[in-house]
Amino acid sequence: MTTDQNATPGATRYLVREDGRIAYDVQGTGPLVVLVPGMAELRSSYRFLVPVLVAAGYTVASTDLRGHGDSDTTFTSYGGPQTASDIGALIDELGGPAVVVGNSLAAGAAVILAADRPELVTGLVLIGPFVRNAASAPGMTALFHAMVAPLWVAPVWKAYLPSLNAGTKPVDFADYRTKVVAKLRDPAYGKAFSQTARSADHAFAERRLAEVDVPVLVIMGEKDPDFTDPAAEAAWIGEALRGTVVMVPDAGHYPQAQRPELTGPAVLGFLSSVHTDA
Numbered sequence: 001m002t003t004d005q006n007a008t009p010g011a012t013r014y015l016v017r018e019d020g021r022i023a024y025d026v027q028g029t030g031p032l033v034v035l036v037p038g039m040a041e042l043r044s045s046y047r048f049l050v051p052v053l054v055a056a057g058y059t060v061a062s063t064d065l066r067g068h069g070d071s072d073t074t075f076t077s078y079g080g081p082q083t084a085s086d087i088g089a090l091i092d093e094l095g096g097p098a099v100v101v102g103n104s105l106a107a108g109a110a111v112i113l114a115a116d117r118p119e120l121v122t123g124l125v126l127i128g129p130f131v132r133n134a135a136s137a138p139g140m141t142a143l144f145h146a147m148v149a150p151l152w153v154a155p156v157w158k159a160y161l162p163s164l165n166a167g168t169k170p171v172d173f174a175d176y177r178t179k180v181v182a183k184l185r186d187p188a189y190g191k192a193f194s195q196t197a198r199s200a201d202h203a204f205a206e207r208r209l210a211e212v213d214v215p216v217l218v219i220m221g222e223k224d225p226d227f228t229d230p231a232a233e234a235a236w237i238g239e240a241l242r243g244t245v246v247m248v249p250d251a252g253h254y255p256q257a258q259r260p261e262l263t264g265p266a267v268l269g270f271l272s273s274v275h276t277d278a
Contacts, residue, residue: 020072028054038104048260067192108205166252216243221251
């Protein structure tokens with residue numbers, strides 16, 4: 001596993017894995033925080049959180065998922081365990097340990113990593129977290145898999161993103177959505193996202209919840225459309241992981257981008273409790 005260590009701060013670097021490269025960037029100095037977006041998202045999903053953390057004295061690594069963003073599309077498998085392995089390899093490369101901030105599928109991956117390799121993880125921030133499979137009506141899984149078929153995933157996801165950003169939209173929502181959709185229009189990236197979505201089995205994370213023994217912050221948008229009752233789901237996760245729960249008003253699945261003025265201070269407060277010398 002190697003990276004381009006000569007890259008300038010904030011420039012794209014690459015972590016070499018068995019089937020391809022994972023794109024990431026690093027800014028700042030201090031205790032390590034690794035930011036991991038959800039599927040179909042770009043690492044710039046954390047564009048409003050990064051400068052806040054850097055200014056507060058943290059080294060911040062933002063990474064794309066395999067097959068997403070600037071990462072390669074040559075990977076042969078996708079999902080929570082694979083993402084957990086990628087995050088662990090990146091922390092190894094950067095000389096961790098780290099607090100891992102994971103959104104959606106990446107939150108479940110962070111749970112798996114904390115259980116698998118506790119020496120690498122000093123804390124977890126789980127945003128809009130999928131750490132168990134949600135109950136769904138008969139046929140809904142098949143319908144979702146059809147929605148994310150590579151042939152039409154770009155226009156479908158473009159139409160779906162406003163609902164995922166229920167409530168206050170990011171100030172640059174239109175521009176960010178354009179960048180996400182542009183990636184999905186590339187057949188290789190569209191296929192990688194489709195494979196990720198179809199491989200997303202959050203039972204892997206649920207089975208490991210009891211093994212996690214680090215401080216945990218759960219951040220959930222009050223309008224997150226991925227959960228029938230976002231507050232109840234956040235409370236369940238908080239209890240399962242003995243963590244703190246922050247509900248973000250007027251936000252959906254991406255409160256880090258939708259309400260950064262609320263999410264940023266919550267993350268900073270958590271980091272201060274983990275790194276009392278930071």
